[in-house]
Structures are given as C-alpha cells and as structure tokens.
Amino acid sequence: MNRIVNKLNENKKLLSIYFTAGYPEPDSTVPILENLERSGVDMVEIGLPFSDPLADGPTIQQSSTQALKNGMTTKKLFAQLENIREKVSIPLLLMGYFNPILQFGVEEFCKKCAETGIDGLIIPDLPVEVYHNNYQKIFKKYNLVNVFLITPQTTEERIRYIDSISDGFIYMVSTASTTGAQGSFGNTQKEYFKRISRMQLKTPQIVGFGISNKETFELATRHAAGAIIGSAFVKFVGKNPPGKIGSFINSIH
Amino acid sequence: MNTYYADKKGYYGAYGGAFIPEMLYPNVEELKKNYISIMQEVSFQKEFQQLLKDYVGRPSPLFYAQRLSEKYQAKIYLKREDLNHTGAHKINNTIGQILLAKRLGKSRIIAETGAGQHGVATATVCALMGMECVVFMGEVDIARQAPNVARMKMLGAEVIPATSGSKTLKDATNEAIRDWINNPEDTFYIIGSVVGPHPYPDMVARFQSVISQEIRFQLKEHENTSKPDYIIACVGGGSNAAGAFFHYLDNKEVKLIAVEAAGKGIDSGESAATSQLGKDGIIHGSRTLLMQTDDGQITEPYSISAGLDYPGVGPQHAHLFKSGRARFLSATDDEAMQAGLELCQLEGIIPAIESAHALAALEKMTFKKEDIVVVNLSGRGDKDLNTYINYFNF
Numbered sequence: 001m002n003r004i005v006n007k008l009n010e011n012k013k014l015l016s017i018y019f020t021a022g023y024p025e026p027d028s029t030v031p032i033l034e035n036l037e038r039s040g041v042d043m044v045e046i047g048l049p050f051s052d053p054l055a056d057g058p059t060i061q062q063s064s065t066q067a068l069k070n071g072m073t074t075k076k077l078f079a080q081l082e083n084i085r086e087k088v089s090i091p092l093l094l095m096g097y098f099n100p101i102l103q104f105g106v107e108e109f110c111k112k113c114a115e116t117g118i119d120g121l122i123i124p125d126l127p128v129e130v131y132h133n134n135y136q137k138i139f140k141k142y143n144l145v146n147v148f149l150i151t152p153q154t155t156e157e158r159i160r161y162i163d164s165i166s167d168g169f170i171y172m173v174s175t176a177s178t179t180g181a182q183g184s185f186g187n188t189q190k191e192y193f194k195r196i197s198r199m200q201l202k203t204p205q206i207v208g209f210g211i212s213n214k215e216t217f218e219l220a221t222r223h224a225a226g227a228i229i230g231s232a233f234v235k236f237v238g239k240n241p242p243g244k245i246g247s248f249i250n251s252i253h
Numbered sequence: 254m255n256t257y258y259a260d261k262k263g264y265y266g267a268y269g270g271a272f273i274p275e276m277l278y279p280n281v282e283e284l285k286k287n288y289i290s291i292m293q294e295v296s297f298q299k300e301f302q303q304l305l306k307d308y309v310g311r312p313s314p315l316f317y318a319q320r321l322s323e324k325y326q327a328k329i330y331l332k333r334e335d336l337n338h339t340g341a342h343k344i345n346n347t348i349g350q351i352l353l354a355k356r357l358g359k360s361r362i363i364a365e366t367g368a369g370q371h372g373v374a375t376a377t378v379c380a381l382m383g384m385e386c387v388v389f390m391g392e393v394d395i396a397r398q399a400p401n402v403a404r405m406k407m408l409g410a411e412v413i414p415a416t417s418g419s420k421t422l423k424d425a426t427n428e429a430i431r432d433w434i435n436n437p438e439d440t441f442y443i444i445g446s447v448v449g450p451h452p453y454p455d456m457v458a459r460f461q462s463v464i465s466q467e468i469r470f471q472l473k474e475h476e477n478t479s480k481p482d483y484i485i486a487c488v489g490g491g492s493n494a495a496g497a498f499f500h501y502l503d504n505k506e507v508k509l510i511a512v513e514a515a516g517k518g519i520d521s522g523e524s525a526a527t528s529q530l531g532k533d534g535i536i537h538g539s540r541t542l543l544m545q546t547d548d549g550q551i552t553e554p555y556s557i558s559a560g561l562d563y564p565g566v567g568p569q570h571a572h573l574f575k576s577g578r579a580r581f582l583s584a585t586d587d588e589a590m591q592a593g594l595e596l597c598q599l600e601g602i603i604p605a606i607e608s609a610h611a612l613a614a615l616e617k618m619t620f621k622k623e624d625i626v627v628v629n630l631s632g633r634g635d636k637d638l639n640t641y642i643n644y645f646n647f
C-alpha cells in the first residue's frame with residue numbers, strides 16, 4: 001500500500017510541507033527532511049528546482065534559482081535521497097516541472113522514485129489528459145501517486161474527471177494565483193472550500209498556495225483533509241538552521 | 254496525411270500541445286474553443302482587414318531588389334514588412350489578437366517583449382482600442398532597448414521589469430504567464446510569436462499568414478506565377494517566418510529557408526541557433542526544440558539581435574526542421590551586420606538586425622539565375638541604430 005494513501009486514512013488534518021531541494025545549502029535536503037519528520041509533519045513535497053518555474057511566486061522562484069546556483073540537479077537529488085528510507089518514514093512526494101523529468105526520461109525517473117522510496121509526484125505543467133493518455137501506466141507500474149491541481153476556476157465537470165483518475169489526493173489551489181504566502185483567506189475562498197466539500201469527491205483534498213500560519217491552516221482544513229505550506233516555510237529555512245524547524249511547525253499545529 | 258499545420262490538439266508531428274498548469278486551463282481552453290470561429294466571423298474579418306489596410310498600411314510592397322539581384326545572381330524580392338506601422342510584422346498579430354480579446358470580453362491586455370517591438374505593437378493597438386496594457390520586459394532588455402521602452406510608455410503602457418532568472422525575454426514571458434495566472438478573469442495575454450501553448454502558435458501563424466497571402470498575388474503581378482523558388486525568413490520564435498511560409502507549406506516546389514541567429518558562432522557558447530543546439534523539451538507550455546542543459550534547465554541564448562534571443566522555436570518550426578520541409582541555416586552577428594549594411598548600400602533600406610539575418614543567408618546559398626527568391630524583410634532598423642553605430646563605429 002502506498003504511504004500517502006495510508007496517511008490519508010489516519011483521519012486527522014494533515015500538515016504537509018513543501019521545500020526546494022538544495023536550498024539554502026546544497027546539502028540541506030536531508031537535514032530538513034529529518035527535522036520535518038521529527039517535528040510531527042505528516043507529509044513532505046520535495047521541490048525539484050527549475051530554471052523557469054512559471055507557476056511559482058517570488059519566494060519559490062528565488063529558492064529555485066539559488067538551488068541551481070548551488071549545483072542542484074535531478075541526479076544529485078536522487079543521490080542525496082538514496083538512503084532516506086532508513087531515516088524518514090513519512091510519505092514523500094517530488095514536485096517539479098515536466099521538462100527536467102522528460103530529460104531524465106519519464107520511466108527512468110519513475111523507477112528511481114520507486115527505488116528511493118518516493119510515494120507520489122506533483123507536476124504542475126503535465127496536463128491531466130497527457131498524463132492519462134501517455135503516462136498513467138508507467139506511474140502505476142512504480143506505485144506512484146500522481147497529484148492533480150484544481151483551482152477556483154476549474155469547472156465541476158473537470159473536477160469530476162480529475163477525481164475519477166486520482167488515487168492519492170487532489171491538490172486544491174486556494175486562489176487563482178502563483179504560489180506565495182498569504183495572511184488570511186476571504187469569503188470567496190471560504191465559499192470555494194465549501195463548494196468542493198459539498199461535491200463529495202472520492203479523492204481527499206489537500207489545500208495549498210497561500211497557507212502561512214495557524215489561522216490559514218485551520219481555515220483551509222475545516223473542509224479539506226489537510227493543507228500544504230510552501231513559501232512561508234521556504235522563507236523560514238532560508239533564514240534559520242534546520243534545527244529550528246520544530247518551532248515553525250509548532251506555531252502551526 | 255502529412256500536414257504542416259496544427260492538428261485539433263495543436264500538434265505539429267511530435268511538437269506543440271498545451272503543457273500548462275491547471276491555473277491556466279480555463280483561459281487557454283476558452284481561447285482554443287473560440288479562436289477559429291471568431292476569426293471566421295464576417296464582422297471580425299471586416300474589422301481586421303480594414304485595420305490592416307488603413308492603420309497598418311497593407312498590403313506591404315513586394316519590392317524587386319535589382320542591385321541585390323545582380324550581386325547574388327537571382328531574382329530577389331523583398332517583402333516589405335518594415336514599412337508597416339510600428340516598423341515590423343509584429344503588428345499584424347497584435348491587431349488580430351486584440352480584436353479577439355475584445356470579442357471575448359476582456360478588458361486588460363498583457364504582453365512580453367524582448368527587443369520591445371512586440372511590446373510597442375501591443376501598446377499601439379491597446380491605445381487604439383482604449384484598453385489597459387501591461388508589458389513585461391527583462392531588466393537587461395530594458396537597459397539595452399531604451400527607445401522602445403519610452404515608446405511603450407508614450408503609448409500609455411505600463412512596463413514592468415522582469416527581474417527573475419536571466420532577466421531577458423524568456424523571463425519576461427514567465428512573468429506574463431504568472432500575471433495571467435493571477436488575473437484569470439479580465440486579462441488577455443497577447444503572445445508575440447508562434448510560441449506558447451496551443452492555440453497560440455496556430456493563432457499567431459494565421460494572423461501572420463497575410464504575409465504569404467500577399468506574396469502570392471504580388472508575385473503573380475511581377476512574375477506571372479504565385480510561387481517563388483525560395484522564401485527566406487529569420488526565426489526567433491518564428492512568427493514572421495510562419496506567416497511568410499503559411500500558404501506555401503504544402504507546396505514542396507517552394508523551398509523554405511529559416512535563418513537562426515548563430516550569435517558569436519554555433520559552438521561558441523553564445524548562440525541562439527535552437528535547431529542546431531536544442532533538444533526536445535517543453536518551454537512556455539509547448540513541446541518543441543529548446544536550448545537546455547542535460548538536467549533540463551533552460552539555458553540563456555545569445556544574439557546581437559534582441560528579437561532572435563530566445564532559447565526555443567515555435568513547435569511548427571521544430572516540425573518543419575525535423576521533417577526536412579524547411580532548411581535551417583544560421584547567421585552569426587558579424588554576417589548579419591554585414592548583410593544589413595549591404596542592404597543599406599545596395600537598396601537604400603536599413604533593415605532590422607533580425608531581418609539582416611535572413612539577408613545573410615543569400616551569401617550561403619547558390620541560385621540559378623532565373624530563381625525567384627523572396628526575403629521577408631520583417632522589420633526596419635531604426636530601433637537598431639545604436640547597435641549599428643557601435644558595431645561599425647559610424
């Protein structure tokens with residue numbers, strides 16, 4: 001059974017953290033992961049840095065640029081993660097843009113993920129239809145959960161379609177925006193959270209984009225299975241050593 | 254059937270498609286569903302043709318270049334896109350797209366620009382239509398294209414510097430895409446070349462196809478045939494070439510020559526010759542050839558001409574290259590600058606440095622005396638005067 005699916009069955013509000021591999025230091029990846037698990041985080045998205053992250057706001061762009069300057073590559077990330085399953089047991093996903101994965105070779109990439117103990121993938125610019133027609137078989141062969149995004153503009157019909165081919169969780173983008181920390185959510189977002197909840201999808205939803213603190217985490221998870229903190233955490237690790245991660249996580253839940 | 258046009262999903266062979274994040278899906282889908290039917294509306298065509306005629310000044314002349322013809326021993330014609338309002342072919346596309354944007358009920362226009370030509374062409378049509386205009390431009394390009402920045406501002410556009418990544422055209426494009434993600438309701442993104450997710454490459458090619466449509470009837474008047482033996486055009490993203498090739502794609506007797514910028518030389522590490530240096534991948538939502546590292550990071554191209562300084566080519570051009578339908582040549586900075594100066598001295602026309610790359614191909618080819626050669630003169634050189642002055646020490 002996939003670790004993500006098991007985790008979603010735990011029946012609690014999941015806190016998931018995104019960070020960019022190779023940021024702020026080339027070797028930050030593993031210490032950050034260990035500290036996240038120790039602090040009680042439920043799940044982690046490890047970001048593969050990309051030169052042109054067009055769905056990301058300034059914080060994650062800047063961390064990607066720095067990670068690439070630090071010499072981060074897909075190959076290096078797999079090398080860093082080689083023995084990660086001896087140290088970390090929570091579900092791990094890789095989140096990245098499609099071009100570096102294409103260059104690595106999609107099947108080779110999935111195989112490496114399986115060997116490393118990666119449970120799922122989030123590839124924002126791999127369209128649902130292309131995945132469905134060309135890559136679903138490969139992902140399944142390596143027992144990888146592929147996570148799709150929905151936004152406040154996604155039509156009900158399309159959400160149903162995405163639900164039908166999802167097998168982990170649906171990544172519910174909180175606002176029509178690139179990634180970035182926000183202080184609070186307004187009525188439009190609350191309405192959207194409720195609307196999706198009323199659809200009674202088979203796939204649990206986890207909310208991301210704009211979650212930065214206790215307030216936004218609690219609002220987002222009122223109707224959803226969990227929430228993902230990205231930019232706010234990336235900002236934090238940019239300024240604090242991995243040993244301090246516990247204090248950040250405690251401030252959320 | 255082998256076709257060089259986009260199929261229903263926006264593929265040209267293996268290239269094209271729409272590799273976009275879900276946040277862009279509604280906007281791109283709306284455009285995909287509507288662009289062809291809107292373009293076919295009688296009222297749209299009427300307005301579009303009228304503006305091309307009265308505002309842009311079309312048809313642009315097809316000029317027989319006698320002294321150039323003598324030098325290269327062929328019948329050389331210049332398609333004078335440089336005489337269009339705002340000085341390049343870019344305006345054919347911005348007029349088409351802004352009319353589409355209006356019919357889709359959008360009120361705010363965004364665009365990316367490198368040299369500033371597309372930015373100026375967009376700011377121009379926004380002023381004409383009374384629409385809000387925001388142009389993204391790399392910080393580096395803002396510094397080296399000051400006159401065009403001023404033109405855009407005079408025309409009422411807001412110019413926002415792209416400060417991410419390498420701070421040039423590809424980053425300006427990223428910023429425009431991010432803006433579109435953040436403004437999903439009222440905003441229309443006018444892309445400046447045959448790049449980006451489907452339907453952009455096809456839509457832009459259709460708007461630029463007026464170039465080859467005119468070549469057909471103009472050549473008939475001059476030579477009593479509508480078919481040249483060669484069409485030569487420069488390729489940055491590839492919109493002027495796509496327009497000049499459009500009506501000849503299925504006619505194999507017409508040889509298509511695409512000229513890329515070799516910069517300081519293909520193997521110098523400072524080049525923009527994507528067909529030679531690129532590999533299959535995804536850039537700005539399209540599967541195509543692009544310059545990248547082994548790790549799949551997009552690399553920064555180089556050309557003396559800011560309009561050719563793009564690390565990809567449109568998906569149709571990737572297909573024309575791979576299928577062999579078009580022949581891809583390249584011209585270095587030096588070759589282009591010499592060819593530009595030659596046109597000044599032989600024909601009294603100062604070309605854009607982009608277009609000078611197409612002219613530089615003449616030297617590299619062998620013609621028969623009766624060959625009819627059309628060079629697409631995509632733009633005029635006013636914007637490049639500083640570069641010419643610095644290069645030749647005038």
Ligand SMILES: Cc1ncc(COP(=O)(O)O)c(C=O)c1O
Pocket residue numbers: 341342367368369370371445446447487488489490491492493494559560561605607608631632633
């Ligand atoms: C005069 C001129 N020609 C050519 C180009 C290159 O664009 P494309 O390859 O889309 O025609 C530009 C772009 O700025 C331009 O200004």
